[in-house]
Amino acid sequence: MSDTIFASKLRRNILITFITFIGIGFIFQLIKMQIIENAEYTLRSDSNSIKKNPQQAPRGIFFDRNLDVLVSNKPTYTLQITPALYDTNYNQKLESVLNEDRGAINNIFIKSRIYSKYLPRIIKRDLNFGEVVWFEENNEDLKGTNIIVQMQRDYSYGVMGSHIFGYLREINSAQLSKYEDIYDLGDFIGITGIEKTYENILRGNKGYEFVLVDSKRKTIGRYLEGLNDIPPIKGKDLILTLDKQAQEVAEREFQGLSGSLVAIEPSTGEILAYVSAPEYDLNSFASVTSTDVINKISRDPLKPLFDRAANSIYPPG
16 A cells, blocks of 8 residues: 555656646746747847848039039939739830830849849939829839939039049949949949049948838838938048139130140149040939940040040140
């Protein structure tokens, strides 16, 4: 009888011990999840609901020797489309509104197919007021589209200076692979002239805006009221040795001619005016340059892209 009671007590104690250990394990795991690993789970949750939007930094401004503006920036509206969220059945309608050739949007998607579908593609820059209004009115139906404000080069200060200032162009895949820590898809980079030579200091530092997004990646508000946002830092300005008035006179005198002029201050060697004629309109390169414009300039028998002041041989005088 006593053996039976002893065995029964032993089984009960073992069972109680087993249940106690399981309970302690559950309690420890709960503490671990709620306290120890809380920060990690919060971070994972945030990464799924927070989107980092790059903010373009304004490029540095060009001044002449007297601090008169030669090249500046102006705000423009740009249309972005995120392929993963966009319905391509709207392509034809959008191309009609934007006055683009049929298939233009699909061509952009094809050219950028090596990148994530969640990265926005630049579809058109420098939208006019009517286009912006249309997109705002139809925003609910156009999932994956977004109108953003970007800074664009402003050449409205009375001088052309195409060969000395140079032009910008949207970064290509090879450059993006090389400088992926600096540039994003759709960014512009200096290709010729001063824009290329001083690209590193002209471009500035990009900022970032953190926003909350829902499960469909639609923005639903700012994250922490913008406390973690990183403001962009404008590129450094350049004060050139050019004299704006001298440059204007030189360009005016060479209109309709082919040749070049370099005016130099003898005592210092500073360049006061620099002209290679014929020139090309830098406004054609301020946004996305159409194939027609590029073909027209490159096929021009007077070769406006050729810098005669730097690459031709002329007798002094």
